[in-house]
Amino acid sequence: MYEEILKDIGLSPNEAKIYEALVGLGEASVNTISVKTKINRSNIYDAMERLVEKGLASDIFTKKEKLYKAAHPNRVKEIVEEKLSIIKKILPDLTKKFETDHEEEEAFFYRGIHAYKNYMFQILKEKKPYYCIGGKGMWFDPRLRFFMPNFDRQRKESNICFKHIFDSEMKGKIKEPLQFEKNEYRFLPKKYCSNLTFEFFGDYLVIYTGKEFGKLKEKPTLFVLKSKEVTEGFKKIFDFMYDHCEVPKKVSKSGRAQQ
Numbered sequence: 001m002y003e004e005i006l007k008d009i010g011l012s013p014n015e016a017k018i019y020e021a022l023v024g025l026g027e028a029s030v031n032t033i034s035v036k037t038k039i040n041r042s043n044i045y046d047a048m049e050r051l052v053e054k055g056l057a058s059d060i061f062t063k064k065e066k067l068y069k070a071a072h073p074n075r076v077k078e079i080v081e082e083k084l085s086i087i088k089k090i091l092p093d094l095t096k097k098f099e100t101d102h103e104e105e106e107a108f109f110y111r112g113i114h115a116y117k118n119y120m121f122q123i124l125k126e127k128k129p130y131y132c133i134g135g136k137g138m139w140f141d142p143r144l145r146f147f148m149p150n151f152d153r154q155r156k157e158s159n160i161c162f163k164h165i166f167d168s169e170m171k172g173k174i175k176e177p178l179q180f181e182k183n184e185y186r187f188l189p190k191k192y193c194s195n196l197t198f199e200f201f202g203d204y205l206v207i208y209t210g211k212e213f214g215k216l217k218e219k220p221t222l223f224v225l226k227s228k229e230v231t232e233g234f235k236k237i238f239d240f241m242y243d244h245c246e247v248p249k250k251v252s253k254s255g256r257a258q259q
Contacts, residue, residue: 009080011056014039014047019056022070029065054079105229110222113143119206119222120147124154126202131238132164133198134188140214165238165245168193169213186245200235203228 006016014037021036022028030048034041048068051057055075060067110119123130139148155162164185171187195209208222 006076009076010083012047012050014043015051015056018044018047019051019070022057022068023073025070027060027067027069029067033068105225105227107223107225109224110220112219113141113216116216116220116222117144117147119224120151122204123160123201124151124158126204127158127160128202129161129163130201131199131235132162132166133238133241134167134194134196135164135199136167136169136195136197136210136212137214138197138210138216141216143216163238163242165241167197186242186247188241188245198234200231200238203231205230205234 002020003013003016006019007013011019017037017039018033021033025032025036028036030041030044033039033044033048037044039047048057052059052068056071056079058069058071060069110116138144139151162183162185164183166185166187168187168190195211197208197210199206203226205225205227206222207225208220210216210220
């Protein structure tokens with residue numbers, strides 16, 4: 001049930017399966033563990049040795065045979081906290097090296113929903129105004145429903161302004177296309193509707209495509225270019241487009257559009 005989660009914190013597949021089995025078995029022999037997990041006995045010995053080293057299990061010696069017992073599940077939390085403590089110690093130096101070595105122009109890409117979240121955290125890190133051309137409300141993707149409230153809270157704390165030129169498909173989907181505070185938006189004409197989105201902030205330009213309103217692709221790919229010259233150029237293009245795009249009608253508290 002929890003094998004995948006245990007693997008995510010660093011346990012091997014066999015270690016994760018054996019530890020979870022031991023939690024339910026209590027004290028158990030290698031033979032009992034093998035029957036429960038369907039893992040070969042020789043592999044169990046190797047995995048148990050590593051679990052004991054990590055403090056997730058202990059040996060129990062009896063007159064008849066050697067038994068094993070799982071450590072309290074709180075030990076799993078302690079392991080994660082220990083790793084986090086180590087990361088916090090080296091993070092300042094790694095960050096300094098990263099920022100020093102990445103000042104020149106570069107191009108790379110993010111792939112997957114978690115990578116998309118990492119890119120959004122980059123917006124928070126930059127703390128610069130954010131601009132978007134062709135947006136279709138990708139923050140409504142169901143996979144981001146728990147992520148977005150925390151993101152917006154941090155965005156407000158950082159006082160980051162948002163400015164969008166939305167795809168025309170956004171109109172009519174919701175009363176207010178953008179619920180965030182400190183934002184401005186307009187709409188592209190319908191004939192320029194597409195799945196392409198441009199976003200830029202600080203020195204970063206991000207390009208990707210979505211499926212439809214409020215839905216990213218199953219494994220979204222975001223192409224990223226870090227270049228001050230490019231983003232400054234896009235800012236001028238954005239300003240021109242913004243000045244020539246449709247001004248949205250204001251929505252009153254009653255939900256009626258106002259001129």
